[in-house]
Amino acid sequence: xxxxxxxxxxxxxxxxxxxxxxxxxxxxxxxxxxxxxxxxxxxxxxxxxxxxxxxxxxxxxxxxxxxxxxxxxxxxxxxxxxxxxxxxxxxxxxxxxxxxxxxxxxxxxxxxxxxxxxxxxxxxxxxxxxxxxxxxxxxxxxxxxxxxxxxxxxxxxxxxx
Numbered sequence: 001x002x003x004x005x006x007x008x009x010x011x012x013x014x015x016x017x018x019x020x021x022x023x024x025x026x027x028x029x030x031x032x033x034x035x036x037x038x039x040x041x042x043x044x045x046x047x048x049x050x051x052x053x054x055x056x057x058x059x060x061x062x063x064x065x066x067x068x069x070x071x072x073x074x075x076x077x078x079x080x081x082x083x084x085x086x087x088x089x090x091x092x093x094x095x096x097x098x099x100x101x102x103x104x105x106x107x108x109x110x111x112x113x114x115x116x117x118x119x120x121x122x123x124x125x126x127x128x129x130x131x132x133x134x135x136x137x138x139x140x141x142x143x144x145x146x147x148x149x150x151x152x153x154x155x156x157x158x159x160x161x
Contacts, residue, residue: 027144030137032121043145047119051111052145058096059104060146068143069102075135077102078109082131090114109138 033039081089089110116122122134
């Protein structure tokens with residue numbers, strides 16, 4: 001057995017990596033990060049990761065092929081939830097019984113925005129001026145995370161060598 005076994009085809013395909021890098025460049029234009037490394041650091045921080053893990057456990061792991069909700073409607077619902085301090089989305093452990101696909105997406109967006117406002121990534125005045133744009137940017141972050149993590153590898157691992 002060699003110290004460096006050959007690749008088994010695990011991981012994203014070249015087309016997935018290209019999609020993700022193109023999506024990442026788009027997101028960098030929407031968010032206040034100066035480079036890809038800062039963006040990746042933020043994605044892996046508790047400021048995003050906790051919301052992502054919650055969404056994955058409560059929704060994505062159960063319904064992988066759910067249709068993407070409408071971006072504009074979901075962003076508006078997220079903005080409205082934050083501005084109205086909606087308990088449906090802002091409580092620590094909400095009751096997600098009968099939640100729609102959009103509700104799960106709104107929860108992710110709302111928690112990421114609220115957590116990052118506490119961190120200082122966005123200010124209250126910035127939220128008041130550009131709330132819908134911030135919500136749309138976080139929607140794109142969610143799309144990026146899903147495209148990076150949940151893709152079909154065209155060369156899955158094989159059982160034979």
